[in-house]
Amino acid sequence: MLQYPILTIAGLDNSGAAGMLADIKTFSAFGCYGMTALTLVAVQNTLGVQKRLMIDTPTIKHQIDVIFEDLRPKAIKIGILIEEDVIHMVADYLEEHAQDIPIVLDPVMMLKNNHPMLSPSAIQATIKRLIPLATIITPNLPEAMVIIGEDPAKTTLPQIEIAKRILDMGIKSAIIKGGHYSTEDSTDIFVEQGKEMIFLATPRVNTPHTHGTGCTLSAAIVASLAQGRSLETSVRRAKKFITKALESTIISSLGSGVGPVDHNWFREDRPDYLEI
Helix, strand or coil: CCCCEEEEEEEEECCCCCHHHHHHHHHHHCCCEEEEEEEEEEEEECCEEEEEEECCHHHHHHHHHHHHHHCCCCEEEECCCCCHHHHHHHHHHHHHHCCCCCEEECCCCECCCCCECCCHHHHHHHHHHHHHHCCEECCCHHHHHHHCCCCCCCCCCCHHHHHHHHHHCCCCEEEECCCCCCCCEEEEEEEECCCCCEEEEEECCCCCCCECHHHHHHHHHHHHHHCCCCHHHHHHHHHHHHHHHHHHHHHCCCCCCCCECCCCHHHHHCCCCCCC
8 A cells, every 4th residue: 555655775677586676576575665766677587597787885875865855764674785885875875764663684795606696795795784783684594594694505403593693693673494304394483682582383384386485474574574574473474474475476377487376376366357
């Protein structure tokens, strides 16, 4: 709805599976109004990325400026920020203008082969400048390992230990996702300072179509936060949404590679109000 405007600062995946397009689809599914500040264009499909085009820092800032001048968001999601100067600009801007706005950070730092997507200085800028501003962070396993200072290729570290070390760093809250673990269930751990760990377990969905899962989960969290729901409720709703979006791909999928999750799964349970 128009009373729930959300700004996503993220890249464009032109296949529509991840990045700002996945965010907008998710916001709409939750009844929120999506707005964007574009950081890069990734030319890709389900078979992979073919090219990236970076947006310059002044243009990114200009996009954020015009949103805040006229359409102040109720919540903000931060996705991929590759350049160090962009990270510092966004952090500076949010420190000044968004102290009262929930911020969800999906710290996109690693490629699927565990190779860094960001330079070492950009990774450190993300950890030192953006993470302290976030209401919650949503790293995958390799990204969580980088945040706590471990080798991202190391997969023997227990999920609970990672969660404890995240809290020990003073991070406000995080969801440590279980998708990279080879367990029967897909268990995410939600941690928040001063509170007990919450384990969110669902049966692992056997599907190759997982492109955009991280973007969609974090977008679902920020949508509920924009509506005034608690952090725990927002995380629980997001877990349910992404599980259903994955399950739907077993029935129907797109592309010949790693296809997108189904952001429209919920519409199957609703009457078609456009029929006349």
